[in-house]
Amino acid sequence: MILALILPAPTIEVVYNTYMEAEGIVTPKIFNIDGTDLIVDNSSLHKTLTMTSTFNLELMDRHYHKMPKTQYLGSKERLVRWLYDNSPKDINVFFDAFSGTSVVGHYFKNKGKKVIANDFLKFNYHIGKALIENNKVTLTERDIKLLLSKNNKADNLIERTFTNVFFERDQAQFLDNFRANVELLNNQYKKSLALTIMNRSLTRKVLLGHFAHLSALRYSRDPARIKRNPTIARPIKDLFLELVPDYNKAVFSNSQKNKVYCENTTGLISKLRGVDLVYFDPPYYGRHPDYQAFYHFLETFVEYWNDKEFVNGTKQYFPKKQSGFVKQKEVVSSFKKLFAASTHIPYWLISYNSKSYPTEDIMIDLIKNHKKVKVVHHEYQNHYGGKGSRQGTKEYLFFCYD
Numbered sequence: 200m201i202l203a204l205i206l207p208a209p210t211i212e213v214v215y216n217t218y219m220e221a222e223g224i225v226t227p228k229i230f231n232i233d234g235t236d237l238i239v240d241n242s243s244l245h246k247t248l249t250m251t252s253t254f255n256l257e258l259m260d261r262h263y264h265k266m267p268k269t270q271y272l273g274s275k276e277r278l279v280r281w282l283y284d285n286s287p288k289d290i291n292v293f294f295d296a297f298s299g300t301s302v303v304g305h306y307f308k309n310k311g312k313k314v315i316a317n318d319f320l321k322f323n324y325h326i327g328k329a330l331i332e333n334n335k336v337t338l339t340e341r342d343i344k345l346l347l348s349k350n351n352k353a354d355n356l357i358e359r360t361f362t363n364v365f366f367e368r369d370q371a372q373f374l375d376n377f378r379a380n381v382e383l384l385n386n387q388y389k390k391s392l393a394l395t396i397m398n399r400s401l402t403r404k405v406l407l408g409h410f411a412h413l414s415a416l417r418y419s420r421d422p423a424r425i426k427r428n429p430t431i432a433r434p435i436k437d438l439f440l441e442l443v444p445d446y447n448k449a450v451f452s453n454s455q456k457n458k459v460y461c462e463n464t465t466g467l468i469s470k471l472r473g474v475d476l477v478y479f480d481p482p483y484y485g486r487h488p489d490y491q492a493f494y495h496f497l498e499t500f501v502e503y504w505n506d507k508e509f510v511n512g513t514k515q516y517f518p519k520k521q522s523g524f525v526k527q528k529e530v531v532s533s534f535k536k537l538f539a540a541s542t543h544i545p546y547w548l549i550s551y552n553s554k555s556y557p558t559e560d561i562m563i564d565l566i567k568n569h570k571k572v573k574v575v576h577h578e579y580q581n582h583y584g585g586k587g588s589r590q591g592t593k594e595y596l597f598f599c600y601d
């Protein structure tokens with residue numbers, strides 16, 4: 200009854216998965232996963248996996264290109280397979296309409312679909328450019344050398360705005376220098392990849408992975424916190440270098456012309472032709488709908504705003520972009536407009552959550568003006584393999600069809 204994992208540390212992320220049993224997979228004694236040996240005593244495998252919540256079937260497929268781990272409010276990293284399993288299979292073109300980390304689009308790209316992705320925030324657009332639209336361009340040693348070299352023409356937006364807010368001065372200067380060097384890369388996908396990897400390094404660096412609090416620096420100087428999470432005290436440069444190989448590996452071709460946009464979805468969607476399935480994962484009102492409040496720094500870093508004010512303690516840029524899904528009074532009318540603009544797309548999948556507004560019933564009424572609908576509920580699994588819930592919430596999926 201021994202489960203031995205022979206893994207160089209960050210190779211496998213531990214994800215709960217019941218599919219092995221559900222799909223009747225016979226567990227062999229040795230898997231070779233991503234070049235890494237996983238040795239198991241199969242008699243205890245199911246039990247142990249259930250208890251430690253640990254497996255990802257896709258890792259068994261050598262042709263599967265793993266998305267690096269995301270850290271983003273509302274990321275569907277743990278639900279992608281459930282989403283795919285609940286989507287129609289007779290589709291060619293998939294539109295990830297609120298793409299965030301692009302983890303859902305990346306999964307559908309792996310499945311050979313033509314993927315269109317869109318997010319109204321630029322830093323998310325760059326993820327899509329780097330990992331969805333980009334079929335082959337990676338960062339080379341030479342690119343990395345360029346990105347880390349001294350740039351005498353670098354501006355100091357980050358240093359003057361964010362020193363002692365999220366970063367020590369030397370780290371803020373490093374970011375200004377890096378940002379200037381991104382512009383020296385000679386390819387748009389390289390630029391997007393460099394920005395994407397740097398942004399992920401920054402969410403690793405800042406405790407809680409977002410920029411809506413002012414505790415990051417205090418925590419990064421606190422030995423007890425550092426002991427629990429050494430990453431917060433590490434130089435950004437090291438975090439960046441550590442992530443490059445994983446991101447390079449996530450770049451692949453699925454022989455489709457995938458395409459990424461950075462627009463307001465409601466305006467974009469009526470212009471898109473040929474989409475078979477759209478996935479709507481808008482901000483959940485009632486949870487954390489204002490993505491610009493949490494991730495403003497990443498947007499400032501990629502846009503390198505020079506025409507904005509920086510307000511409040513966290514130095515959020517102002518004015519912000521209008522989402523339509525942030526204030527309660529606007530949400531229902533935003534859904535109405537979105538659905539009315541999407542009638543030409545045969546299938547819709549909509550993620551939603553039991554704590555959100557509009558409620559499930561209101562959503563069904565809104566959808567029924569245009570499509571038939573089935574609702575699938577998902578309960579999060581707890582660490583012991585039983586039904587649990589993430590802060591008492593359930594995830595819904597509305598499957599809508601003509």
Ligand SMILES: C[S@@+](CC[C@H](N)C(=O)[O-])C[C@H]1O[C@@H](n2cnc3c(N)ncnc32)[C@H](O)[C@@H]1O
Nearest residue numbers: 273274275297298299300319463464480482522
């Ligand atoms: C729940 S998150 C999506 C998460 C994504 N599915 C994932 O797995 O990472 C919602 C996303 O919608 C974007 N967003 C909000 N309002 C938008 C709008 N009007 N048009 C396009 N994107 C919008 C936000 O920037 C945010 O990334």
